[in-house]
Amino acid sequence: MSSIVKEILASPIQMADQVSKLAEEAQNFRQECLELKSKTEKLAGLLRQAARNSNDLYERPTRRIIDDTEQVLDKALVLVTKCRANSLIKKLFTIIPATAFRKTSMQLENSVGDVQWLLRVSASADERDDEYLGLPPIAANEPILCLIWEQVAILLSGASLDERSDAAASLVSLARDNDRYGKLIIEEGGVPPLLKLLKEGRMDGQENAARAIGLLGKDPESVEHIVNAGVCSVFAKVLKEGHMKVQTVVAWAISELAANHPKCQDHFSQNNAIRLLVSHLAFETIQEHSKYAIANKHKSIHSVLMASNTTSAQEEEDDKQMVAHPGANQSANLMHNVVSNTMAIKGAMVEEEKANNKKQQQQQQQQQQSGNNSQMSIAGTSIKGREYEDAGTKAQMKAMAARALWQLSRGNLTVCRSITESRALLCFAVLLEKGPDDVQSYSAMALMEITAVSEQHSELRRSAFKPTSPAAKAVVDQLLKVIEKEQPDLLIACVRSVGNLARTFRATETRLIGPLVRLLDEREAQVSMEAAIALNKFACTDNYLHENHCNAIIEAGGAKHLIQLVYFGEQMVQIPSVTLLCYIALHVPKSETLAQEEVLIVLEWCTKQAHLIEEPSIQPLLPEAKSRLELYQSRGRGFR
Template identity: 35%
Template sequence: MAAKPSSTAVTPAMIPQKLQPQKQASIDLQEKRIEELLSFPILLSDQIAEAVNEADSFKLDCSEVGKQVERLCQMLRSAVRLATSTTAGATFYDRPLRRIATEVSKNLDKSLILVKKCRRRSILRRVVTIVSAADFRKLLLLLESSVADMKWVLSIFDSGGTGGGITLPPIASNDPIISWVWSFIASLHMGQLPDKVEAANELASLARDNDRNKQIIVEEGGVSPLLKLLKDSSSVEGQTAAASALMNLANDKERVQTIIDGLGIPVIVQVLGDSPMKVQIKVANLVATMAKHCPHAQEDFARENVIRPLVTLLSFDLFVDDHKLKIGKQSIHSIVQINKEMEKKNLYKPGLGSSLSMHYSEGSSKGGNHRKERENEKPEVKLQLKISCAEALWMLARGSVPNSRRITETKGLLCLAKLVETEEGELQYNCLMTIMEITAAAESNPDLRRATFKTNSPAAKAVVDQLLRVIKESSDPGLQIAAIRAVGCLSRTFPARETRVIGPLVELLGHRNTDVATEAAISLGKFACPENFLCVEHSKTIIEFRGVPPLMGLLRGGSERVQLHALMLASYLAINAGKSEELERAGVLNAIEGVDRAFVAQHPELKEWLSQAIIHLSVFHQSHSGMLAQRPF
């Protein structure tokens, strides 16, 4: 315990030459040591005591002010002792004390000014300076509030953060949330473990209510102690509560950045890799939420290699001896890379006898200390963990080529394809959405597309098989749309002979759900667009599978979005296969020529394709050869 400070310990350098409350409030108090901050009101208290002794008028009122100020001074000294004392494993949470000390200083400054007016003065100064009893009543009310605030904050610190939950300090009378947040954060810093768990749960509840509460928790320094509790592996309940609170805070880019700035991502990845399943579920949800709302989190998580433990957990309990996962099906290069990575972690010695199942059971940090517990967990807990991990991978892959590449490098595609095949519901949906994001990344990045979705790749074949199965068999439009988009993103990877992909898409052009039909048209458009090297062959295949009649149905009826993508596909077919009699019989030329000018003006990308389509159709269908000049776009 530090020695009791005295007024003589305060140096003049600590005190402003002139007491200006507004200017004082503008100082960045967080940069000042708490002892320095508290020294100012302590010195003010001493100055007020001297002024009270010199008072010539309103002596009784000045004496009452002196008593209140003395109480404040004693409390301020107690606060200094608490702030300078050290407790093993605990840190002093000074945020509420800083805020209250600032208000106390303002009220003490007002007290000093008023009491000084009561000293002996000349007759002229007495006439000019008028002091009334009402001034003292107002001042005493302010001092009483300061006393109550100090009493509250000291009770918080004395009780380890648990003493202020019932009472409400005057400083928080208009906003009780702030006092609750202070109390809970103080518990996280200075309380016993059960108190910390309760405080984290309370913060999670407050954060769940509204964004304002979230912002207050972050601004008052709640992230750091929550991360510390998350890292404490001695309490599953504490880690679960901390992860829940952080997840509720992380629905905003700036708040996620605060977690990142607090060095939270290494902590999160470490806990994810070696914790009980119930904790891993919450942490995976936290990863998903942070990645969803902040691109920087996506990048930082990738740098910390969070994808590997996520894939590991997602593949836990899979039938890894399936023929698709056998090591014999992997390339020699893949075997060498896996062995090198695992050698670095000292998990096993390299050798061709090493099983891929060893790769999947690898942990990211301590190597599966909780593996036996995981094996004995309830099936619903295992399922929820996989759901959470799949969602985290989805959010990490969304719009990110590097993260999509990392997932494929961990053999995650095989795992995702297997789960799409064997699971249903939310897990199947999350896995399918992850695949969709990976294919979208491959569409925009030729290197990733060539490396991952080669024709002879077992992973690529497994993914395509499951995408086609969902397209053909699923009755859920959400799953179908995700699968359709994924196939469309892979359109440049399919050879001309791969007609099994186009057939199911053509069938969906007539689907009763217009969203599914529209997505099918968009996907087929990627096969038939001139940017696709095999666009002519694919266009002929679409026509051979009788895709024109349902396409005309989309052109005649439907929303603006439906008509736009149907026109794009019709234009591609006309440009690539304008000679087809099927196009003539269906009246594609008349349909294109009948497009409203205003519609084309709203979608300028259509103008060039429609003009080219009319030219190609007019060349092959002489009965309409003169129409082009009559209907230019």
């Protein structure tokens, strides 16, 4: 940084010295040239001061101001060069407008003001002594840019944590007000000092920094810049060790970045963000939420058993003798083995308990020391730390963790696999039932995205949502409860999730069809459309159990509702309703209910509707469904 700034300053300093020298040698307009020399020397002095303080200078405004200063000095150099003409002919042919000196003099004054502002804005808070910086002349056309420079300079200048927190809060306000201001903050190098504050600051400063970063990522290009600055590792560290209030803002920021640029999902996954977010989601939601700790404990006991069963050479020799002389020693040796194994296991458990107690004491001492030395909370991934947070903070943390997992899982197989391999599905099921409103909503959205990915990838579908899985059963049970209760805020997401899982259900699992069919009757258009789309996934030819599901739809009264939607529904509902009716006619054409409801007449009517026969999803189905229904129903009439 220092060497770069010195290189930037070298050229204007040389130009200023040259202008001063030529102004001194001027033959014409000597008084005006001496005035230019005075201002140029003042500017040169400020530039040299800037070069001496190059370590403290903020590079972005330095480049902008020095570029403008060089242009002014170049004009001044041309002007004083003309004034050196000493022959009569040169004087006659050298034309200098009367306003040239006045304009150049004013530009030099502006450059002096710009460099003075640059030195003040780059100085520490003690050196400024709370002096109001004002706006430099360069800010005449874009005052917001200089305000951004000032706030970023405070973040960079080693000011106190309180001042840096206030600067981050100002950037939050600017980024929230206008997307263009957010782009300017990124372009002017605001992201690295915000990340530094997030790592080093107190709680309020960390919250402001995390919120600013979340607001800055409004488009893919901005998110890419933020990710390249190292945001993923910093956010992961906060999720692991930070105060829960800061972790809540960080989880929200992750959801914003992932929503605006899905390509960053893998970066967060690679930095362990998924597991950390699931840990927050699982805390106080389900028991034994840390499967990793349980696995390690089982491993230690297993190793003890294996060690206790390993025989030495002497024991092998004793076994040989026992085989040679069975009887008397057999009972004693068996009892000896049982006692030895039991004592070994008991000793290992005692040692493990001692180690755990010692570790907990060390953690408590560290937490007490950190509480005395700083305002950082003991709340992190430690369960003991998180227990002390208030209920509101815990609920907000769960909501933002679910929101982040929702956005991170959208269309991403790797992330969905990581989520389903943890206890997250069980957490979502519990939170969907008992969580606060926003937690329920984000949990439902997360399940919708995970099931959508599972629908497209059979391997994930079979591993995560197999019928025998307790977590999968819990998820389906809660989705069904929401649909039966028709909870408005959760209904659409849950209907979509059930539709996404249509290929996972067994032939005997018909309890989901009835509630979906009921949603077709006298509902809002959006709900009816989603129910019809979900039922299409049960009835479509790709579903191996399509015949069973079609019969279940008919038994639940689906045919009558679908006919009403085809004739009188809005177009958004009409199209999936016609598609579903076609699938039912294709797969169960012998149904008496279809004949009684005169579905054939409905399909005939559909073939005369231009907007329906041109629909890509209906075009290949409608003629085949109509002809198949005609075949079986005419045959039925012949038999009667």
